[in-house]
Structure formats: C-alpha cells, structure tokens
Amino acid sequence: METLSLFLGGFATVLQPSYLGFALIGCILGTMVGVLPGIGPAAGTAILIPITAVMDPTGSIIMLAAIYYGAMYGGTITSVLINTPGEAASAVTCLDGYQMAKQGRAGPALAVAAIGSFIGGMIATIGLVVLALPLTKLALTFGPPEIFALLIVGLAFVTALANQSMVRAMIAAVLGMLIAQVGIDPIMGTGRYTFGTPELYDGFDIVAVIMGLFGLGEILTNAEARARGVFAHKVSSVYLSREDMKASAAPIARGTLIGFPLGLIPGLGSMIPTFLSYAVEKRLSKTPEKFGTGMIEGVAGPETANNAYANAAMIPLFTLGIPSSPTIAVLMGAFMINGLIPGPSLFIEHSEFVWAVIASLVVGNAILLVLNLPLIPLWVQLLKVPYPILVTIIVVFCIIGVYSLNNSVFDIWVALAFGVAGYLLRKLDIPVAPLVLTLVLTPMIERALRQSLEMSNGNFGIFFERPLALTLLSVALAALLLSSLRVFRKVQADSEI
Secondary structure (H helix, E strand, C coil), X not given: CHHHHHHHHHHHHHCCHHHHHHHHHHHHXXXXXXXXXXXXXXXXXXXXXXXXXXXXHHHHHHHHHHHHHHHHHHHHHHHHHHCCCCCHHHCCHHHHHHHHHHCCCHHHHHHHHHHHHHHHHHHHHHHHHHHHHHHHHHHCCCCHHHXXXXXXXXHHHHHHHCCCCHHHHHHHHHXXXXXXXXXXXXXXXXXXXXXXXXXXXXXXXXXXXXXXHHHHHHHHHHHHCCCCCCCCCCCCCCCCCHHHHHHHHHHHHHHHHHHHHHCCCCCCCCHHXXXXXXXXXXXXXXXXXXXXXXXXXXXHHHHHHHHHHHHHCHHHHHHHCCCCCHHHHHHHHHHHHCCCCCCHHHHHHCHHHHHHHHHHHHHHHHHHHHHHHHHHHHHXXXXXXXXHHHHHHHHHHHHHHHHHHHCCHHHHHHHXXXXXXXXXXXXXXXXXXHHHHHHHHHHHHHHHHHHHHHXXXXXXXXXXXXXXXHHHHHHHHHHHHHHHHHXXXXXXXXXXX
8 A cells, every 4th residue: 555655646746847858858769779770779868878967866857768669669750660670679570470561550550569568668667666676686686597498488588489390490590699699708718709809809789780680681682673662552551450458458568577577587688578479479370470561469569578578678677776778778877877776775765756757657658659659650651662762761870870889880780781691581581580499598598507507517417407497498499399280281291291
C-alpha cells in the first residue's frame, strides 16, 4: 500500500506542466534519434546530456529517460519504411516490417509497433513498481554459467530464423561467428584476424555491419532490379484491422514476457530479446514459412519485447545501481552528474525524485503512443518520395550515421563492404538474420564460457551442477531436437513427392 501511495505521489510531481514538457521534448528528440540511422539510443542520450545541464535533476532524468525509450521506438520507423534500422535492436523488424511496407501495409506495421511498444513499456513499468526488488535479486543469481546457458538458448533459436534451407541458415550463422572473432582476444589480450590493422583491434562495429547488410545491401539489390518505385503499391489504411489485432495480441503478450525478464540481466543488450521474440513467434506459428514475407506477428512481438526490455532495464539501475545496457550506463552517468548515486539508498534519500522518474515512464509511454499514432500517415508519405531521391537520402544518412559512431572513415568502408556482402547473400538466398544474431551472441558466449571455466578450473561439470544453467541448456537442446525433427519430416515429405 505504501508503494502505491509513493507511486501516486510520483504522478503528482510528473504531471506538473514543466515536467510534462520535458517528457514530451524527450520523446520527440528520442524518436528523431531513432529515425537517424546509426546514432542509436546510447549515443543519442550521451550527445544530448549537455542540454539538460541547466535543468533540475528530476527534469533532466525525465527527459533523458524519454529520449531512451523514444529512440527504441523511432528505430522502427526506418526499419519498416526503408529497411534501414535506426538502431541495432530494430534490425529484426526489417524482416517483416519492410515487406509489409512493400505490400502497402506500412501503416498497420507502424501502428502495431507503437501499440506493442506502449503495452510492453507499461507492463514493464508496473513490474518496476511491484516486483523490482525480488526480480533484481533473481537476476543477480545469474553468474557466468547461467548467462552462458541463456545465450546458448538464443543460439539454438537461430535455426528458427531459417526461411527455407536450414543449411543456408547454418552457413549464415557460421559466417557471423567468424566475423565476431575479429579483434582482441578478451582473455589473452592478443589480436585475432586483425592482420596488423589497428582499426580491427575492437572488431567490426555492429551498427556499421547492420547498416551495410540491411540498408546498403537492399539498395544494391533494388538497383540491380532497376527499381523505380519499390513502393509502387497503393498504401492501404494506417489502422489495424480486426484480423491484425487478433494476430498481434498473443505476440504482444509473449514479447512482454520475453523482454521484461531479459531487461533485468546486465550486459545482454537489446538485440537479444527482439531476436528471441521473433524466433519464438516463428516457432509457434502455424505458417512459419511465411515469416519474412510480411507477417504482422514478426513486427508485434519484437517491438513489444524491445520496449519491455528498455523499461525493465531500469530496475537494476534504481535498486542496485547496476547498468544493464550501454544506454543505462549513460543514464547512470547523468544521475551522478546531478549528485545522485543509484542504488537502494536512492529510494530512502531521494524518494520523491525516484517515484517521479518511475511515474514519468508511464507518462512518457503514453505520450509516445499519442504522438506517433497520428503521425503514421505522415511517415507513410515517405513512401511516395521518388525512389532515386529516397535512395540518395538513405545512403547519406547511413554514411553520416556510421561515421558518427567513432568519427572513423574506416567504419564507412566496413558498412560499404558489408553492403556488398548483403547483396551477395541475397543473391545466394542466404538469410541475413542468423548472421547478425551470431555476430552479437558469439563474443558474449565466449566471455561467459571462459569465465565459467575459470570458476571451475576447466571443469565443464559446472554447467550441470547449477540447476538454472542445466534447465536453460535443456531448453536449448529441446529446441535443437525439435528443429532437427522438423527438417527430417520436411525432407521425408519432399522425398515422397
């Protein structure tokens, strides 16, 4: 009861006109950050910290938090409209969202993304209020063995990202693993596959790779086809039909259940919940072969998981002072700039501030929904821009976005090289999604595996002695067995034809 009273007190603070204004400005800036390819929520939040220097601590954190979850939604817009993710977590939305746009259904794709993001964010915020301390204690039980097992579950689901050929999906996954090996060995500190090139010591930047594979690769493919208007189809209604709502309801619920708990675990990153959500929806679908052709479930689930993760990632920050992602680490820096130390003492020493920020998450998500649903017709108008002009704008934004990551011309060459690679992969009918997933997962899997073996002096039994790790590995094994059985049945059915 006391928690509810404090939460309502937070609303009394955040509903003041000045704080509402800060939340609105943060949502607008965040959406703009998400729309611009390559910048991402972490860089966008960091860049905009100086403008909050003249504000009081409550107003500055409210605005920065709104920039954070606004950017998580903004990245969806370019993913759907031009197949270029505004930030890494929106990469998986390209798979079906862009196909929906090509079919004249960009409106429903953006609408379900906005609604799913709102629902996922709201439920995660309620979880922050009700379950913060117990769930954070559970997340702290995740040591390196449990994190390794969880990541293996994600790797096992890579088979669900295969559209037609399992072999091609495995080829893409292996390519992603090999690319992820480039850089400095995390334990030994020696270079791997760098060939003496200093720019490769940190490996390939994931955003530059994604920009190339999805954005530039799609442009090259369309250029070969001499596409004068990829969106020649008439744009249908921007509203969801009854069939769309029915198809999206369960994915939105599952996306929330996937994104919320993963937001509690430090270091996982926002791409993992979105890819896992997509893989789960494809696994549970009665028509998995249609994923990648414009299935609304492939947009609803990942986008909900994305925002549920974003809001849940606030829980370890508030309760334990542990940043769960790079963007949360930036927010933590903003806390400290304002003389606030995140952790349990924050609830005691600055109670009014904490509950005002938590209440602002509800208000901010509502502002995003109200702001973006009416703007969907405006975003859809982008589809009517002549294709040569649109391509030029996309390439310019991609190059600017990639360069702004590290102020590095080398990253531009990386994006261009992977743009050619994306084009070749499309020509060979090799899916891009498994490559991106393994590229993200491999460094974390390697780190968790090595840390686990150091804990056990090289004994692999540590993964079977810890109940949670054993359970997660069993889930991964079951997923692989089910995938193998599905492939066997398909081969058997093809041989009988």
